[in-house]
Each structure stands twice: as structure tokens, then as C-alpha cells.
Amino acid sequence: MYNVANKRTFLGVAMAMLLFSCGGKNTDTERAEAIVNQADSAITAGDYDLAVTLLDTLKSRYPREIKVQRGAMNLRPKAIEGQTIRQIEITDSMLAASSHRRDSMMNYFSFVNNP
Template sequence: MLAGSLSIMILSGCSDNSKAARELLSQAESMAVSGDYPGALALLDSVDSRYAAEVEVRRDAMSLRPRIMEMLTLKELSTADSMIVQLTIEADAVKDVMAFVEDSFEGYYTTKALKGKVPAEKPGLYARMSADGIYTVVSSCPKGTESTAVGLKSGDDEVMSARVAHDGERNDRSRGVEIINFMPSECDTLGVFAERHTGDEIKATFFGEKKNHTMTLPKDQAEALGSVHKASVIVGRLHKAQLEKTRLERQLDVARSQMARTFREKE
């Protein structure tokens, strides 16, 4: 049925149009029928750019394009739906160890073991995740270090965060401890490291302008660094997949609207 409906447009008015342009249009039809939608759309672009004077062929191509876009979008929507189902299952599994913490902003997720524990009250590293999967880490270091970065070490393996200069905001030394709020790109390495060393002893070193401070991370903090990072990757991918599905649904509406506007009756 698909091949027949596309052929009707391509065959109409063949005697009045360039043979070469019609051949490209026919190839685009064949590629669409075989499922090569990007290739078919590329050929339609060629028809439009190379045969600007072939008005009737270009009109047929204009009518064919949204039909191919509809098929391509439906295929991509099917893939997106499958991905969302799988990621939802994975997200539900990792959320079993997570807890939501309300604060003065949007709130965040951390492990149940860390819920209620405040960085200002105990040195260490506190992993957090936003509702859409953004991973952050808050470091808490004894005053006098003037810390700007954090390193982790387990055995011979070690890693370091990015440096955050003291600014009184993200790097704050006004309280009883020194607090650094690391953004995702500054602390992802810490999460990956903690995942790799799940169950291992991890030592954290706070690198400062005056001196360094090293401590063994408490078990709940070390486990949270890895498990919250793992959750953030899954939840982040799920959020992106849901956004992509929304985009594809809008794209499908546009394609069907264009199909209605460019429909050509068989002569």
C-alpha cells in the first residue's frame, strides 16, 4: 500500500518533467519503501537543489517529503518508547536506595543513609542528584585548609576533581567548615571513581591553598558517591529520552499537517 501511494505521485505528469529529476524521485520512493528514510530525504534535497526549473517534479517531491518524515518519525518514536520503558525500569531499581530531601530550592535526592546529614556538621563528601538527574557533590573540609579541590584514592588508583576558587558562594569559608559546591562537570570523575571502587576503602584529600587534609571517607559517604552517580546517569538518560519523545511527537504533528497541505490528487 505504501509503495502504491507513493508511486501515484511520482508517475503523475511524467511526460512534462525532466527524466533525470523523475529518476531521483523514483529512487527516493524506493529508499523510503525499503526503510532508508534519511537517504530518501537526501535525494529529495537533491531534486530541489539540482532541478529548480522542474516545478512539477519539485511539487511531487514536496508532497512526498512529509510522508517520508511521518514514517521516519514513527520509527524513531518506537525506538524512544522502548528506551523509555527500559530506562524507567532501571530508574525504579536504583531509586530504591534513594531518598528525597526538601530544601529552600528545588530539593534533591541522596541515599537514604545520608538523608538528614548536613555537610556543615561533618567533614566529607555529600553526593546529590536533582530530579532530572544532575549529579553534584558538596565537600566539607575543616577550616584552615582553604580547599579548592578534592582527590580520591583507593589502592594505586586515584582521581581529582576540578578546582573551584574561593568566591564566598560556591566555595564558602564563612562557616565552621569549608564548603565547596561542585557542578557536574567538576565532580563526575569522583562519581565514576566511587562506582569503580564500590565496597573499597576510599581516602579523600582536600587540596588547599595553605595545606592539604586527608581522611578516610565514611562508608555511607563513599557508597553515596557511587550509587547517586549511577542513578544520575540513568535518570538523566530517561529525562533526555522523554524530551526526545516530546520533540518527535511535535515533529509528527508537523509532518501530518504538511501532508494535508501538500496532498496532490492523481490526475
């Protein structure tokens, strides 16, 4: 009786581990693909910082999902390009505001030629 109970328990635990290990990979793949879809949606919405964060999360959380990471490789340059373009736009607007302020203050200065 003792051996039958141990064998059934062992068999039950082994089956549960087998099912869990097989299902875990598909779940990891599905979760990784969900992160890629979220990153793609973030890029479409213009939230490039979130997209880069999601892609970093994908790389760190699911390092074994190589196929999913390969599919997401084209998203990182798009997100970085979007971040760069946004930063250029911010810098251009700050430059325009600073130039206007400088021009408005030029009346308070005079040129002195001092050899």
C-alpha cells in the same frame, strides 16, 4: 573557401548546440524523475533519511523541473512522518529502559521527611 569552411563549422557547432540543449532538458527531466523514483523506493524500504536527502538533491540540482518537483511534493511529508515515527519509537524504548533502571535502583534510596 575560407567562408565556406567557417559557415560549415558555424552551422555544425550551432546544430550541435541545438541538439544538446534540446536533449539536455529531457535528460534533466529523466534524471529528476529517477531521483523521485529512488526517493519513493527509499520510503518504501524505510530509509527516510535517504529519501529526504534525495528530495533535497532534487530541489537543489534541478530547480527548473517544476512538474517533477510537484509530483514529488507528496513524498516529503511521508518521509518526515516516517522519520518522526522512528524517533518516537526510539524515544519510547529509551524511556522504557530508563524506567526499568530507575525502578531497580529505588531500593537504594529511602524517603526522609525533613521539614
